[in-house]
Amino acid sequence: MKLSCPDRVGIVAAVSGFLAEHKGWIVESQNHADPESKRFFMRQEILAESLRFDAEELRKRFESIASEFAMDFAVSDTAVLKKVLILVSKQAHCLDDLLYRLRSGEMEFNLQAVVSNHEDSRRFVEWHGVPYHHVPIETGNREGGFREMDKLFERYLPDVVVFARFMQILPAWMCEKYPRQMINIHHSFLPSFVGARPYHQAYERGVKYVGATCHYVTSRLDEGPIIEQDAFRTNHAHTVEELIRIGRDIEKAVLARGLRYHLEDRVLMNGIKTVVFA
């Protein structure tokens, strides 16, 4: 269960009183009061077996408290795997990484399909028994490509679309159609080096670290709410190619962590920022 509402006295008491009354066993509980936005954020992980009813019923019974405190709230059942669509272009290191985590059981989600503007990863994806859709984004007909892609979104109705190094800029209408549902890995330590070829920009600037950022996609390029970041030390001796190689390892780790937070409902929105109950 995750929720946010205007901050005031008694929120925790109301929520925890409600849960205690129904004998809900709290496995993990986190909250955050933002002094600036004056909002309160909370995440409660409750052992399903400790309740005598299901997630849907929990949601219903909680509604009177939610309306009393003007809460945005959501209840999700971890037994129901989230539906995921992965978008990829040519570089497949993030895709490979996520597929290993999936098939080894480290991460749990329902991978519906992989969509790509290239054919390169088909054989590997299909070996996993996962459908692979090739949707070309052609210079003369980019919009057509995205329309076709959107049809796949409407067909699969994924909970999350993961941009695992998908190197095309989505049209604004598409970004706005799926708010907080599309997660991107950008290959720089944002807000440094927005846009194309960030490793080249980092090389030109002579920075001493390269990094990666996992964020929600919005219609403003690389300005979506940041979920997770990391960086790794470099020096003058590294060529652009080496920065790219070093960066791949950061990208994989950062996307995996960011996606895990999202899948486990650990990310709440606070304006254009995130609250991540890691």
Added chain:
Amino acid sequence: MKLSCPDRVGIVAAVSGFLAEHKGWIVESQNHADPESKRFFMRQEILAESLRFDAEELRKRFESIASEFAMDFAVSDTAVLKKVLILVSKQAHCLDDLLYRLRSGEMEFNLQAVVSNHEDSRRFVEWHGVPYHHVPIETGNREGGFREMDKLFERYLPDVVVFARFMQILPAWMCEKYPRQMINIHHSFLPSFVGARPYHQAYERGVKYVGATCHYVTSRLDEGPIIEQDAFRTNHAHTVEELIRIGRDIEKAVLARGLRYHLEDRVLMNGIKTVVFA
């Protein structure tokens, strides 16, 4: 307010219900349920002005809940600064660091005195208007030195004794007399390199990082509960002297963070481990 107790349903509800009843405004609230020890840990930071009574009264009123749940609990008033004694030998980088944080207002505590087995830091400490006690620990009469040191402890009754690179091993009786009241900075990434000359040990072993560890002092050398750690990359080109230099910066930062956690009552004990609500 910090507390720990056996885990069960209803703890958060009871505590937050109690606070809500008294209109306590929760600034920060954290908790942790340890699945192994089956204990529950909680820290509540409450705005003093939101309550109609003081810390002592809060403690009293809370006692019935505390006994119901078999809680270890403590309430402290942040307006009452903790009394601190700093122990130092010759190397003064941690002492200098803490004194700057104190005089710039970054950290707040009541520094009663500095105690040292050397005279080196006297002038600098006294410039701050802080008493400086020189207590020699002589090879032939170590016990006598520690007895004298203990008299200072008994005179000042500090809440915390900080070993800011104090290079003498305390006798067991002294360690046991002040449990969870003495904080040490050890110049290695424990449990690696226990004991003397850890940077030399690190150099001999050829490790690729050196680190530091802030921990509570117990009678078992360098085995006390760890509060905070950090490490920094090194390589084959670093001499022992360079490892020592690099290490000093880690020691300063790790001790300052660990001490802050302790002063702000963010550290709870879970057997021989700590729960740090950072």
Added chain:
Amino acid sequence: MKLSCPDRVGIVAAVSGFLAEHKGWIVESQNHADPESKRFFMRQEILAESLRFDAEELRKRFESIASEFAMDFAVSDTAVLKKVLILVSKQAHCLDDLLYRLRSGEMEFNLQAVVSNHEDSRRFVEWHGVPYHHVPIETGNREGGFREMDKLFERYLPDVVVFARFMQILPAWMCEKYPRQMINIHHSFLPSFVGARPYHQAYERGVKYVGATCHYVTSRLDEGPIIEQDAFRTNHAHTVEELIRIGRDIEKAVLARGLRYHLEDRVLMNGIKTVVFA
């Protein structure tokens, strides 16, 4: 070309004079003088096309200088890929990681075969067109298993054997038979937590970081020369299972970096320590 020898005046002059005389274009050049062992270490990466002869001829012509300075030296041709055998048990994250790096061209080596005491990874390895050998190590007949494994080593004559989370302890005779040819990834920040179940040890001790170490295998368990290490922050809220998950990402990255250094002849031995020209 890599070399080490007793330190004295004139080594760099002799080596670089020799290379300049043959118009050798130095792409990368590193050296290190160890003040303690009084040895000098050097690595020169020379553009093959800039020389009028091959690696074998270079070796011959260099011999008079090498003997003058009592050098240990080796010349290797990067066009000749190193032969690699990977050993794995059940956990396949490092194997998967190396296979992706290999098939994407990020790392270049000649993967001869994967050897395992389990069948689990067969399908995935064979999909890559790489032979998979299952060699059971049975409790009653461990020695027999290792003898069989050694036959594979003798058949393939690998330049390097990579222990990509191979969970069996090799007999001493085998460790000694292939010195500096076997690379292990140990799942702790050595010398902390030697031996079995290091994440459990780390959890019990309450450390604030978990790490991994890539090292050469010697007959003394987890005491071989360290090639590369890294660590990641944890806290009291992480269970052992989460430490293991976090650790996997460090293990993958550390093994990949360590193996790359070895494959690119960037690792020289200085007693029980390494000099890594990263």
Added chain:
Amino acid sequence: MKLSCPDRVGIVAAVSGFLAEHKGWIVESQNHADPESKRFFMRQEILAESLRFDAEELRKRFESIASEFAMDFAVSDTAVLKKVLILVSKQAHCLDDLLYRLRSGEMEFNLQAVVSNHEDSRRFVEWHGVPYHHVPIETGNREGGFREMDKLFERYLPDVVVFARFMQILPAWMCEKYPRQMINIHHSFLPSFVGARPYHQAYERGVKYVGATCHYVTSRLDEGPIIEQDAFRTNHAHTVEELIRIGRDIEKAVLARGLRYHLEDRVLMNGIKTVVFA
């Protein structure tokens, strides 16, 4: 000795041959060939006692080689301490840090004076026996303030001016008058958050790390060549004040490292980037 020149065959041979001929004992030697700018960079640390002449004579004798290879080169004698002027505003953590390193002998330089647009640090600086100059920078007469400051520069003729959190933007003429002689610590991970209040910017953007950058001052604000950087993890729970506190520790460490590199002549310029032989 440090030098840079167009890359070609024979540079190392010429330099090391020259040094060997004069029995120069090389303590540390590093070089870098930049494939893009096609320049070669080198730093040689030579034991003074191993030469039969001084730095000035070395310079003279080396000139024919330098002109043959069109080298920019400089020889400096580590026995001659560099003259340093420190500029500071109100926040004194970097100043305090450098003063401790100086008085403990960790760093060696000739601190001529501290210049500030405030009086705050006078007592502490003068306690060290170092002159303190208060030069107000007033809104109506900023230029006048800087003219007065420049007079101090002309009087002291420092080798380096260190901006240890000096919060005024220098006029362009002053930046250009002292190229590669002024070192600044900027309180963000550049190029993120240029200009004023970077921690506020970082807070607004919701980044997951804050950092600091040590760079040479040029007339383009915060765009000078980067010498050193670092970053530290933060999260949603950190207020701006906490980011500032965390940042101070990074600033101190990054400035100290960057300044050390400069003082030890480890920094060479490669266009707008640095080569740092750390």
